[in-house]
Amino acid sequence: xxxxxxxxxxxxxxxxxxxxxxxxxxxxxxxxxxxxxxxxxxxxxxxxxxxxxxxxxxxxxxxxxxxxxxxxxxxxxxxxxxxxxxxxxxxxxxxxxxxxxxxxxxxxxxxxxxxxxxxxxxxxxxxxxxxxxxxxxxxxxxxxxxxxxxxxxxxxxxxxxxxxxxxxxxxxxxxxxxxxxxxxxxxxxxxxxxxxxxxxxxxxxxxxxxxxxxxxxxxxxxxxxxxxxxxxxxxxxxxxxxxxxxxxxxxxxxxxxxxxxxxxxxxxxxxxxxxxxxxxxxxxxxxxxxxxxxxxxxxxxxxxxxxxxx
Numbered sequence: 001x002x003x004x005x006x007x008x009x010x011x012x013x014x015x016x017x018x019x020x021x022x023x024x025x026x027x028x029x030x031x032x033x034x035x036x037x038x039x040x041x042x043x044x045x046x047x048x049x050x051x052x053x054x055x056x057x058x059x060x061x062x063x064x065x066x067x068x069x070x071x072x073x074x075x076x077x078x079x080x081x082x083x084x085x086x087x088x089x090x091x092x093x094x095x096x097x098x099x100x101x102x103x104x105x106x107x108x109x110x111x112x113x114x115x116x117x118x119x120x121x122x123x124x125x126x127x128x129x130x131x132x133x134x135x136x137x138x139x140x141x142x143x144x145x146x147x148x149x150x151x152x153x154x155x156x157x158x159x160x161x162x163x164x165x166x167x168x169x170x171x172x173x174x175x176x177x178x179x180x181x182x183x184x185x186x187x188x189x190x191x192x193x194x195x196x197x198x199x200x201x202x203x204x205x206x207x208x209x210x211x212x213x214x215x216x217x218x219x220x221x222x223x224x225x226x227x228x229x230x231x232x233x234x235x236x237x238x239x240x241x242x243x244x245x246x247x248x249x250x251x252x253x254x255x256x257x258x259x260x261x262x263x264x265x266x267x268x269x270x271x272x273x274x275x276x277x278x279x280x281x282x283x284x285x286x287x288x289x290x291x292x293x294x295x296x297x298x299x300x301x302x303x304x305x306x307x308x309x310x
Contacts (some may be wrong), residue, residue, distance in 0.1 A: 009135075009151070014038065014260060015048040017302050029096040034299035035294065038260060097102075109139035114121035117256050117281075119234065134256045134278075136308050141221050153181040155235045168217050169200035171208075179213075179232045188215045239276045239284070246270040246292065250306060257281050259302025266308045267294050 011103050018035055027035070036050035039046050053284060076093040114120040114132040122130040124142050130137060136152025147156065148165045156162060157177045164180055166187040170219070171180065176194025180187065183211060189196070190213035199205045200218045212224035230252070239256075241249050246267030254261035270292055276284045285296045288306065295309045 008044070010049045011042075012052075014045070014248075014302070015052045016287050017259060018049065019052050027167040029302055031300055034303045037299070038303060039234060041260075041262075043167060050069040111139045113137045114152070114188070118147075118257050119237070123164075124160075128160055128161065128162075130158075131155040131235050134304055149180055149182050149187075151182060153179065153234070155179045155232055169198055172197040172199070179235075183215075186215045186217050189213065192232065207220060232276075237278050239270050239278050241276070242272055243271045246272055246294070246306070253281055253284060257304075259300075260304070264305065267292070267306065270294070 016040065022035070023030065039049055039271055048259070080255045084128040110129075112120065112122055112132060114134060114136045116135045117132060120132040120136075122132070122140065123139070124130055130138070130140065130147065131294065133153035133155075136154060137150040138154060139148040139150065140146070145162045146165070147162055149156070154164075156164065157176070158172065159175050162173045163176075163180075164173065166180065166182050168287060171178070171189060174195040176196050177192040178194070178196055179192070180309060189208065191196070191208045191210055193210060196208045197205050198208055198216060198221065200216065202219045203221070206221065211227055214224045215222045230240040230244075233240045239249075239252060245268060247263045247265075249272050250261055250263045253276075272288075272292065274287075274291075276287070284296045285304065288294055289296055289309075293309045294306050297305045297307060299305070
């Protein structure tokens with residue numbers, strides 16, 4: 001069985017975008033330059049690009065609904081999703097064609113998913129509610145009071161007890177409202193109200209303090225800090241910055257946009273404060289040019305760079 005390629009889901013999304021643009025045969029000189037800059041920006045990009053071209057070639061002659069979706073309707077959302085799935089899993093592998101049986105990438109097969117740039121609300125009965133942030137995925141078993149966060153970020157408001165499983169541990173809630181974000185190497189949790197117990201495979205259970213946030217791995221937990229200004233603000237459709245570095249701000253904003261959002265190192269340390277609506281990221285970028293000495297360069301809709309104003 002082929003192993004999953006070593007690049008992220010976000011890079012896979014970008015590679016799919018470029019393949020679909022190239023196959024249209026209408027790339028402008030500016031777009032060609034943007035593609036080359038994307039390839040040169042990181043070795044991960046080039047690995048994804050080389051891999052997706054191999055995947056696209058191997059789709060010819062393969063009989064499966066997934067391959068059919070990837071080869072047809074050039075600009076459709078279903079083709080984009082099929083290509084992304086095949087890119088990550090590797091065309092021709094047993095995992096690719098037996099997804100439900102082997103389930104090598106559960107986030108793409110989750111009970112609930114929210115695409116990049118969108119948020120989703122899920123009723124859990126009575127007044128209990130689960131919200132998924134951009135690019136997130138979760139399995140939910142209401143009868144078992146079980147939520148498995150597979151990717152991204154969630155906000156749970158529930159009077160009933162629930163267990164939230166992440167890659168690093170289990171959060172047992174009781175009448176709680178909390179935000180949980182899954183990183184590659186850790187889980188971050190912010191507790192707004194109620195009671196939550198954290199357990200992992202390698203450390204003793206601990207109660208989380210209210211109105212605090214911390215990160216944990218299977219072996220350790222960070223110090224509990226006061227909630228930051230942006231904790232859970234996404235659930236109200238807002239991005240809140242309080243003296244945040246521009247580089248960090250753009251990294252956060254980039255979660256809500258398809259494509260690449262770059263920040264020049266010369267301006268990454270500039271500080272920004274304010275409350276911004278997540279549903280209009282283009283407006284946010286325009287506001288940056290007004291409030292900071294920066295210039296937003298748009299090579300394509302999916303390739304944007306924030307640089308020092310000359």
